[in-house]
Amino acid sequence: MAKLRAMNEAGNITWDLVDVEGADSIRLCDEGLAMEIDHDSMLAAAPDGTSASDDFGDSIVSDCFIPQIVFSTTVGYRLDMVGDTPPTSICSLFDLDAYPGKRALNKRPLANVEWALLCDGVPKDEIYDVLATSEGQDRALAKLDTIKDSVIWWSAAAETPQLLADGEIVMGSTYNGRLFSAIAEQNQPIGMLWDAQMLDFDGWIVPAGLPEDRLARVMDFLNFATDTQRLADQAAYISYGPARASSAPLVGNHAELGIPMAPHMPTDPANAQNVFVTQYEFWADYRDDIDAKFQAWLAK
Amino acid sequence: MSETTQSGPMLSADGVPLKTSLARALRRQKIRALLLISPLLAFVLITFIIPIASMLFRSVGVLYLDMYRAVEAKAHTRLGSRLNYEQSGISSLFRTSGRKLEDVGEDFEDFFKDADSGMVKGPFWHGLMQGEGGEDLLNDRLGLLTDLTSLEASSDLGFTLSGETAALLPWAARAYADWALFTAIVDEDDVSKKKPWAGVYAALALDLADPATQSAVAAYSGSGAAELQAAVANIADMPATEFRAYFEDIDDKWVSGETWALLKVFGSQYTSGYFLNAVDMKLTPDGIEQRPDNERLYLKLFNRTLIMSMIITVSCILLGYPVAWLLANLPMRSANVLMILVLLPFWTSLLVRTSAWKVLLQQQGVINDIFVWLGFVADDARLVMMNNSTGTIIAMTHILLPFMILPLYSVMKTIPPSYLRAAKSLGATNWTAFWRVYFPQSVPGIGAGSILVFILAIGYYITPEIVGGTDGVFISNRIAYHISSSLNWGLAAALGTILLAVVMLLYWLYDRIVGIDNVKLGG
Numbered sequence: 001m002a003k004l005r006a007m008n009e010a011g012n013i014t015w016d017l018v019d020v021e022g023a024d025s026i027r028l029c030d031e032g033l034a035m036e037i038d039h040d041s042m043l044a045a046a047p048d049g050t051s052a053s054d055d056f057g058d059s060i061v062s063d064c065f066i067p068q069i070v071f072s073t074t075v076g077y078r079l080d081m082v083g084d085t086p087p088t089s090i091c092s093l094f095d096l097d098a099y100p101g102k103r104a105l106n107k108r109p110l111a112n113v114e115w116a117l118l119c120d121g122v123p124k125d126e127i128y129d130v131l132a133t134s135e136g137q138d139r140a141l142a143k144l145d146t147i148k149d150s151v152i153w154w155s156a157a158a159e160t161p162q163l164l165a166d167g168e169i170v171m172g173s174t175y176n177g178r179l180f181s182a183i184a185e186q187n188q189p190i191g192m193l194w195d196a197q198m199l200d201f202d203g204w205i206v207p208a209g210l211p212e213d214r215l216a217r218v219m220d221f222l223n224f225a226t227d228t229q230r231l232a233d234q235a236a237y238i239s240y241g242p243a244r245a246s247s248a249p250l251v252g253n254h255a256e257l258g259i260p261m262a263p264h265m266p267t268d269p270a271n272a273q274n275v276f277v278t279q280y281e282f283w284a285d286y287r288d289d290i291d292a293k294f295q296a297w298l299a300k
Numbered sequence: 301m302s303e304t305t306q307s308g309p310m311l312s313a314d315g316v317p318l319k320t321s322l323a324r325a326l327r328r329q330k331i332r333a334l335l336l337i338s339p340l341l342a343f344v345l346i347t348f349i350i351p352i353a354s355m356l357f358r359s360v361g362v363l364y365l366d367m368y369r370a371v372e373a374k375a376h377t378r379l380g381s382r383l384n385y386e387q388s389g390i391s392s393l394f395r396t397s398g399r400k401l402e403d404v405g406e407d408f409e410d411f412f413k414d415a416d417s418g419m420v421k422g423p424f425w426h427g428l429m430q431g432e433g434g435e436d437l438l439n440d441r442l443g444l445l446t447d448l449t450s451l452e453a454s455s456d457l458g459f460t461l462s463g464e465t466a467a468l469l470p471w472a473a474r475a476y477a478d479w480a481l482f483t484a485i486v487d488e489d490d491v492s493k494k495k496p497w498a499g500v501y502a503a504l505a506l507d508l509a510d511p512a513t514q515s516a517v518a519a520y521s522g523s524g525a526a527e528l529q530a531a532v533a534n535i536a537d538m539p540a541t542e543f544r545a546y547f548e549d550i551d552d553k554w555v556s557g558e559t560w561a562l563l564k565v566f567g568s569q570y571t572s573g574y575f576l577n578a579v580d581m582k583l584t585p586d587g588i589e590q591r592p593d594n595e596r597l598y599l600k601l602f603n604r605t606l607i608m609s610m611i612i613t614v615s616c617i618l619l620g621y622p623v624a625w626l627l628a629n630l631p632m633r634s635a636n637v638l639m640i641l642v643l644l645p646f647w648t649s650l651l652v653r654t655s656a657w658k659v660l661l662q663q664q665g666v667i668n669d670i671f672v673w674l675g676f677v678a679d680d681a682r683l684v685m686m687n688n689s690t691g692t693i694i695a696m697t698h699i700l701l702p703f704m705i706l707p708l709y710s711v712m713k714t715i716p717p718s719y720l721r722a723a724k725s726l727g728a729t730n731w732t733a734f735w736r737v738y739f740p741q742s743v744p745g746i747g748a749g750s751i752l753v754f755i756l757a758i759g760y761y762i763t764p765e766i767v768g769g770t771d772g773v774f775i776s777n778r779i780a781y782h783i784s785s786s787l788n789w790g791l792a793a794a795l796g797t798i799l800l801a802v803v804m805l806l807y808w809l810y811d812r813i814v815g816i817d818n819v820k821l822g823g
Contacts, residue, residue, distance in 0.1 A: 002784040027787065138594065152687050153770055167664050288786060296597040298770040
């Protein structure tokens, strides 16, 4: 994002297409760094004729965003360190008695504060109202305080699978695709918890101000790469869900292992019994505030 | 000896006074020296100093407001993101309001469409607004637009504003001028063919709601008169032009004093807000105040960065001094081997060395495994040597050690061993000979090494990020976060400026106390 802004200011945009998370697409759109997209006219419709914007539905989180995949932040645990009772609830994170040992959590407040409030007894549909208040933020940090000494804070999502594989931690949060890869592809003794997973979208934005010939090429690629079949195909490589509703029935088997991928998708009904969908508007507003408090709390 | 040479100035061979001649020769030398370094100077200036200067200037931000035009230029969301650093919620207030502003305009557009469908087409507007005499107003609006976006004003807009219409419909003329400028310059479209923004209809409604304008329109006979009169005839059906109520509807924050007070505080061209943020203060409508305790972070980080950099510098001296001494005093052959051992890690990637420390230091890592195997620590009480300040100090001391050893070595190499022998032959003990004779001569090396290590350490980023956990991270990690992640470049620039100032201050202090002439990097 910083690079894109610098390129824009220098008037020399060398990127034609940028892969961003939903929250970043909102900010880039706000700053006028990303081009506004007319999803229906620029992207392919579903095979049954449903328009692109209906097919993508809620995953179009900003006017500039072309959704690609659904991923989630969730918790993985070491099978041989949790005894006979593997965790079934997100609140196991905060249960040092039942599951002693270190945990790995994101060095950013996102997901951590939601889980903290949920496990502190706040009803799920009130969490963001509570989190919008100063007291609510303090309450979330107070809950995290109970495990602070046992937490290793990660800044790259690859750290958690590595720490799990090394036996450094008993459980930790990361993206579901990373856990899938550690479990299914590398056969690590790791289990996965889908409870209270935090769903998020990843996709494309087109930088604003591209010359016409490059823009035409990019739109041609996007039209192809985000059609129903292509989005379903990429699920054969990693367990991130296609952002189109019409792609879901087409999800097949893993390209090398040959196992069906559908049960590993964050959006699979069995996995999606209790999910958070990232509240972009909320985080766009409160991110700086909560992050300032979170970092000050970390430094204490 | 002649009289002239005694009383007049001394002359050189060609008859020019010696003083002038000497000055000329010296000047020529200086120019030559300058020319010799000029390629490097130009390179440094262009690639380094100018970008830094522009970055530093960013810490004094610029703010603006004029909503609809701002929305089209996407300036309102930028302003929103900026103000959101000061008060949560402003960003979405601006974003959603921007969207709804359009809806308000569309209500008026529908009304005009019902009155006369020609009014929502480009040619009606172009006919109404095109003319002579409105240049001043047009230029004013152009000024406002170029304030918002960094675009070049082109001379050929394909449109001139009519002074008569501007007098008749002042609001609509302004709004239309905004739109026309935007369309011609930013979108590079033909003004005469396109239908204007919904906001222009709201402005026209505001004009027509005034009874004086209504009677003036009745007397008006220029282009578009019929349509305007049709609209006036239906004026009873027009939505109310209560813009305050619309804004209140959009969000009641618009009618709260707090929002406007905040805008006023940050309404000037320059703000000290970023610098205040960087020292845990904040600018509020009531003046400058300290941030609440649970949001204070930066002073603590500055403090920690300085203290840990000093600890790292001292441990580098303690570990590096004996090695440098060995290097300087061993026979050539073994000294070379030792030198390679020092240089090898120096040439290895920083990231590789830091990751190696990660493998060594973690709780299931090599060092802990050895300790458990030797029985120093119990298996369930393994030492925590990483993800805290200990990890940062250990890894950074190792990484920065060559920067201490090399200057120390080059200075020690020049100390003749005969001095130590002389001291001993005069009856000094080993310790006295070292402390009174050898050590003072090696001080310039310590000085040079300390400056190198300390200044490098203070700006370190990768190592603290990887092994630092929470209490081992430096201020540079926060700067990097604000540059690349939160996009609060103003705050990052302010933090960077303060860091630069602190380093300069320390350098000055060092010069006063130790003296920069006492620093030797070699020979």
